[in-house]
Amino acid sequence: MSTGVEPQQVLARAREVVSSCTGFRDTAISPTAVDRVVRAELARGRSAAELMAELQRPGTPLARALLDAVLVGETYFFRHPEQFRFLASEAVPAALRRGNLVLRGWSAGCASGEETYSIAACLLGMAPPGVRVEVLGTDLHEGRLEYARRGTYGNWSRREAGPLLYPLYHDIAEGRVSVMDNVRAVTRFAQGNLLEPLAESFGSFDVIFCRNVLTYFSPDAVQTALGHLARALVPGGFLLLGTVEVDHPPAGLVRVGAPELQAFRRPMPQEQVPPPRPAYREPEPVRVAMRVPPPPARTPPPAPAPAPSPVRLHLEALQSIEGGDAAGAASTLEKLLEQFRDYIPGMLELALLRERAGAREAAFALMHTVRDIAARLPPDLIIQGPEPLPARFYRASADAFLTLGAIE
Numbered sequence: 001m002s003t004g005v006e007p008q009q010v011l012a013r014a015r016e017v018v019s020s021c022t023g024f025r026d027t028a029i030s031p032t033a034v035d036r037v038v039r040a041e042l043a044r045g046r047s048a049a050e051l052m053a054e055l056q057r058p059g060t061p062l063a064r065a066l067l068d069a070v071l072v073g074e075t076y077f078f079r080h081p082e083q084f085r086f087l088a089s090e091a092v093p094a095a096l097r098r099g100n101l102v103l104r105g106w107s108a109g110c111a112s113g114e115e116t117y118s119i120a121a122c123l124l125g126m127a128p129p130g131v132r133v134e135v136l137g138t139d140l141h142e143g144r145l146e147y148a149r150r151g152t153y154g155n156w157s158r159r160e161a162g163p164l165l166y167p168l169y170h171d172i173a174e175g176r177v178s179v180m181d182n183v184r185a186v187t188r189f190a191q192g193n194l195l196e197p198l199a200e201s202f203g204s205f206d207v208i209f210c211r212n213v214l215t216y217f218s219p220d221a222v223q224t225a226l227g228h229l230a231r232a233l234v235p236g237g238f239l240l241l242g243t244v245e246v247d248h249p250p251a252g253l254v255r256v257g258a259p260e261l262q263a264f265r266r267p268m269p270q271e272q273v274p275p276p277r278p279a280y281r282e283p284e285p286v287r288v289a290m291r292v293p294p295p296p297a298r299t300p301p302p303a304p305a306p307a308p309s310p311v312r313l314h315l316e317a318l319q320s321i322e323g324g325d326a327a328g329a330a331s332t333l334e335k336l337l338e339q340f341r342d343y344i345p346g347m348l349e350l351a352l353l354r355e356r357a358g359a360r361e362a363a364f365a366l367m368h369t370v371r372d373i374a375a376r377l378p379p380d381l382i383i384q385g386p387e388p389l390p391a392r393f394y395r396a397s398a399d400a401f402l403t404l405g406a407i408e
C-alpha cells in the first residue's frame with residue numbers, strides 16, 4: 001500500500017532538519033551523508049512515511065543520526081598557530097592588565113577537543129603565579145565531546161601545520177598521546193548549539209575561539225551565532241574566527257591586527273563611544289551694550305600646560321592604535337622612549353606594534369630590554385602606565401614573547 005510519501009521527500013525534509021538544527025546553508029550539507037542515513041533506515045524496513053513523521057519531531061534518533069553524519073569534525077592541536085601567538089602576546093596581557101585573577105577561554109565548535117586543550121595549554125603557559133585558568137569546549141556533536149573528554153589522541157591530531165607551542169601531552173603508546181593532567185584539570189566540555197546563547201552559568205570569557213565552524217553556516221545563522229559569541233565576551237575580550245569566515249567585524253566588536261588574523265575585540269564600556277571632541281561653536285554675536293558694563297573680574301593667568309608625562313604620551317599612542325593609525329602610534333612611542341628611556345610599558349607596546357608590522361628583530365630587541373629592566377626591579381614594584389602593573393607582569397610578558405619566538 002502506498003503511503004503517498006516518496007523517498008525524495010524524506011531526503012528533502014532531512015536536509016531541512018539538518019539546516020534548522022545546525023544553521024548550515026543547504027549547499028554545505030553533504031547529499032551523500034544525508035542519503036546514506038535515510039537509505040540505511042529504509043533498508044531496515046522502515047517506510048518513507050514513518051521517517052517523514054519522525055522528521056517532524058525535534059531531537060529524535062533519526063535527527064541525531066543525520067547531524068552526526070553531516071557535522072565535519074576536522075581539527076588538530078595548535079591549528080592556525082598565529083592565533084595562539086596572538087592569544088599569548090595580546091589577549092592574555094590584556095586580561096592581566098584588567099587585573100584578572102582567572103583567564104577564561106571558550107572553544108566554540110570544539111569537535112574532538114584539540115583546540116580546547118591547545119587554548120588551555122597556552123593560557124597555562126602564560127598565567128603568572130596566582131592566576132587560574134578555565135577553558136570550556138562546546139560542540140553540537142555529543143560523540144565527539146565524549147572523545148574529547150577521554151583526552152587521548154593519535155597522530156592525526158598532531159600535524160606539522162600545528163607546532164607544539166606549549167606543553168600539552170605526553171606519549172602513551174606508539175602514535176598515541178595523552179593530554180597532561182594539568183591541562184585536563186582546567187578544561188571541561190559541554191554540548192552546546194551556537195544558534196542558541198550559551199547558558200549564563202558558564203559565565204563570560206576573555207577569549208573565544210570559533211574557527212572553521214561558521215564557514216558552513218547560512219548568512220542568517222552566522223549573524224545569530226556571532227551575536228551569541230560577542231555577548232559571551234567580557235569587555236576587552238577577544239574573538240578569534242577561522243580564516244575566511246567573516247569579512248566585517250561582528251556587530252559590537254572591533255577588528256584587531258591584520259585582516260587574515262580574524263581577531264576581534266569587544267571594546268571596554270568607555271570605548272563604545274569615541275571620546276567627544278570639543279564641538280566648534282560660532283562666537284556669540286556682539287550685543288550693543290545699553291549701559292556701561294561693570295569692569296570685568298580679574299581672571300587668574302592661565303596655568304602653564306602640564307609637562308608631557310610618559311603615561312599621557314602612551315595614552316595618545318593607544319588612541320592612535322584604536323583609530324587604526326599604527327604608524328602614528330609607533331612614532332609617538334618612539335618619541336616617548338627618547339625622553340623616558342626606562343618606561344617599559346611603552347617599550348612593550350612598541351615591541352608588539354613592531355611584531356605586528358613584521359619587524360621581528362626590532363620587536364625582539366625591545367622585548368629583551370623590557371625583560372632586562374624588569375628583571376632588575378623588585379617583582380612587586382608597581383609601574384605606572386595606562387594601568388598600574390607590577391614589574392613581574394612585564395618580565396613574564398617579555399619572557400613569554402621571547403620564548404615563543406624561540407620555539408618557532
Ligand SMILES: C[S@@+](CC[C@H](N)C(=O)[O-])C[C@H]1O[C@@H](n2cnc3c(N)ncnc32)[C@H](O)[C@@H]1O
Nearest residue numbers: 022071074075109111139140141193194211212
Ligand atoms: C571543522 S570542526 C572545527 C573544530 C575546531 N574549531 C578547529 O577549528 O579545529 C567544526 C565543528 O563545529 C561543530 N558545529 C557545527 N555546527 C554547530 C552548531 N550549530 N553548534 C555547535 N557546534 C557546531 C561541528 O560539530 C564540528 O565539530
